[in-house]
Amino acid sequence: MEMQRVLLVDDEPAIRLALRKWFERNGWTVDEADTGRAALSQLDEVHTGYGLVICDLHLPDTTGLDIATRVQARWPRLLPRFVFSTGDNMDFSPEQRSLRDSTHVLLKPFDFAELRTLVQNVVIAPTPSADLTH
Numbered sequence: 001m002e003m004q005r006v007l008l009v010d011d012e013p014a015i016r017l018a019l020r021k022w023f024e025r026n027g028w029t030v031d032e033a034d035t036g037r038a039a040l041s042q043l044d045e046v047h048t049g050y051g052l053v054i055c056d057l058h059l060p061d062t063t064g065l066d067i068a069t070r071v072q073a074r075w076p077r078l079l080p081r082f083v084f085s086t087g088d089n090m091d092f093s094p095e096q097r098s099l100r101d102s103t104h105v106l107l108k109p110f111d112f113a114e115l116r117t118l119v120q121n122v123v124i125a126p127t128p129s130a131d132l133t134h
Contacts, residue, residue, distance in 0.1 A: 004051035005029040009039040023085035036062030
């Protein structure tokens with residue numbers, strides 16, 4: 001079975017480390033980004049290779065919503081595998097309704113049982129396009 005690949009986008013090193021360890025223990029290849037700019041650079045290079053993107057809502061140089069908007073415009077087939085991580089309630093504007101309906105949310109602080117369930121729901125569920133994992 002081919003390894004899944006995840007992009008972790010968070011400006012907090014401790015959160016990225018905890019997620020990295022969990023994903024690696026579960027057989028994933030892990031890429032990290034600590035800013036929106038770094039995340040978009042990673043996505044430019046590897047977008048079709050990601051089985052999952054976990055993106056903090058609040059980053060130093062942009063927001064997770066801005067990144068998701070770019071994903072939606074450039075790589076729409078990746079959007080169902082896009083997960084926001086946040087400790088806040090999320091308010092979507094009317095213009096962001098399609099993002100609200102197409103993305104998932106991992107609330108901080110999260111536990112690993114919740115993470116496992118989310119990953120199973122997002123990644124293991126059938127997807128409309130097989131090219132997302134290759």
